[in-house]
Amino acid sequence: MVGRDWAICLRTTDYSETSQVVTLFTRETGKFGALAKGARRAKSAFDGPIEIFSCGQIQFYPKFSGGLATLTEFLQEPRFVRLRRHLYAMDCALFAAELLDSLTQPYDPHPSLYGVFSTFLDDVQETTDTKKSLALLIVFQLSLLAEVGSRPILNQCVNCRKPYKQSRRGAFFSSQANGLVCPDCEPAFVGRIRMAPDVAACFADLQQLTHAEEATLRDMEQILIGHFTEMLHRRPKMASHFQK
């Protein structure tokens, strides 16, 4: 049966002279791969070639049993075209798309994540400031984890449940325990990473991101990259663009 949905393109590969294989994240159907036959022709049912962050209404024949769906129509809207104006904003968007693709399963619907992702793309394309872009990326990454059921606990110790209190002793992040570990509990956690007091404070209360130093945001991003690397058992490709 033909499906209709709203979609954002997460990835494209040329399939032949004229066709493309695309990964789409849709509002109601979740993520899936699809063959867009003839998409690279000047005239097609897809409003021209499909690019990463192409967005609009689609018609498709799903393939729930695996393999590629067939895309029959893509009414593209120029919603995220301004991403291309700023390299750093584009890098943030590409990183978000890669993580979204890696952490979701085909045909697993996440309508609220679709909203979170499109709002993130809207916001980041309007941001020329590196610090603000990075803060948006951090908030998106934490929302993504929450949406896929892996929200890290960051406002209290995962072990003893003591609420995080700012102190010179700082705190630790444990990927294995999925959250913050206080200085009293840290020796029991292998692979823990020390967080500076300002980093831990921002994680515990995201409101503080607005006033955080860029160095603090960069440290937070390193912790998140480490966490995604543990979760995926590989380093995300876009991580190299966010190294210190």
Ligand SMILES: [Zn+2]
């Ligand atoms: Zn503790």
